[in-house]
Amino acid sequence: MVQLVDSDIRTREVLAWKGVHVLHFAGSSCSQKLRVYLNLKGIPWQSHPVDLPKNENMQPWFLGINPRGLVPVLVHDGAVHIESNDIIQYLEAKFPTPRLIPAGYENEVARLLKHEDDLHLDLRTLSFRFVFAPPGPPKPAAALESYIANGTGTVQGLSDHEKQIQIEFWQRAAKEGFTDDRARASALKFRAEFDALDRKLSRQPYLMGNELSVLDVAWLIYEHRLSLAGYPFARLHPHVHAWAEKLRAAPAFAKEIGQLRHGPAGLDAVRRAQAGKTLEMVAGF
Numbered sequence: 044m045v046q047l048v049d050s051d052i053r054t055r056e057v058l059a060w061k062g063v064h065v066l067h068f069a070g071s072s073c074s075q076k077l078r079v080y081l082n083l084k085g086i087p088w089q090s091h092p093v094d095l096p097k098n099e100n101m102q103p104w105f106l107g108i109n110p111r112g113l114v115p116v117l118v119h120d121g122a123v124h125i126e127s128n129d130i131i132q133y134l135e136a137k138f139p140t141p142r143l144i145p146a147g148y149e150n151e152v153a154r155l156l157k158h159e160d161d162l163h164l165d166l167r168t169l170s171f172r173f174v175f176a177p178p179g180p181p182k183p184a185a186a187l188e189s190y191i192a193n194g195t196g197t198v199q200g201l202s203d204h205e206k207q208i209q210i211e212f213w214q215r216a217a218k219e220g221f222t223d224d225r226a227r228a229s230a231l232k233f234r235a236e237f238d239a240l241d242r243k244l245s246r247q248p249y250l251m252g253n254e255l256s257v258l259d260v261a262w263l264i265y266e267h268r269l270s271l272a273g274y275p276f277a278r279l280h281p282h283v284h285a286w287a288e289k290l291r292a293a294p295a296f297a298k299e300i301g302q303l304r305h306g307p308a309g310l311d312a313v314r315r316a317q318a319g320k321t322l323e324m325v326a327g328f
């Protein structure tokens with residue numbers, strides 16, 4: 044669990060928030076995962092949107108809540124929790140029904156969710172290259188300077204290495220963009236993952252067997268974003284494709300996914316930025 048300690052937090056007003064509050068962004072994959080989870084659980088929550096395209100997450104107010112500058116964040120009765128998968132596991136313990144982590148499988152699920160989170164920057168690389176495709180640096184220098192300068196830079200009282208990883212990600216993106224080599228490497232990682240998930244889904248309806256679990260929620264969100272990026276699921280992983288089509292149609296999922304940052308004009312810009320090179324071509328799929 045990543046519950047922040049008092050010394051990590053500069054925006055003190057959140058310490059007085061009662062009930063379940065979520066700071067999130069509509070189009071953020073990790074926020075979507077948490078919102079789908081909240082829908083499935085039927086947990087009432089108060090929404091605090093954080094505009095990522097406007098870099099609100101790099102402003103002092105938000106960094107005073109999450110020193111990592113990432114969404115989603117949960118504030119539950121004044122306690123601040125970060126990291127989407129930790130938030131979900133925390134909520135599962137607080138609101139046990141309906142169960143989305145099977146009893147006795149808590150450690151196994153924690154391990155599998157950690158593995159999913161390890162691929163998050165790969166998802167971000169493919170999202171920025173093939174879905175968002177910003178015309179310039181994805182984070183303007185001023186936003187990045189604010190990110191570097193603000194917040195305590197600590198998580199649970201310790202200097203936070205994760206913030207440095209984020210800084211390096213955005214600095215490299217500003218310098219070289221999201222290159223073919225990086226996009227290919229990220230896509231290949233997902234191909235290996237989805238090959239394994241496809242084998243599972245050829246034998247069972249959900250990733251943990253016969254019941255829906257948080258793993259289905261987490262991987263559906265990845266599948267959905269990668270589909271938007273042009274990843275050919277139907278051709279490469281037909282069982283994943285069929286599972287995803289079913290989940291996507293369920294109201295708890297449908298309500299949260301499908302919001303893109305851009306309308307039809309933006310999509311045209313994405314196509315131009317891709318310069319005729321689709322994910323399939325770059326990855327060699």
Ligand SMILES: N[C@@H](CCC(=O)N[C@@H](CS)C(=O)NCC(=O)O)C(=O)O
Pocket residue numbers: 071072073074095100112113114115125126127128160163
């Ligand atoms: N490991 C984190 C990753 C969170 C993350 O990277 N969130 C993204 C949105 S999906 C974000 O806040 N990005 C900041 C930005 O785009 O500036 C989690 O699971 O919560």
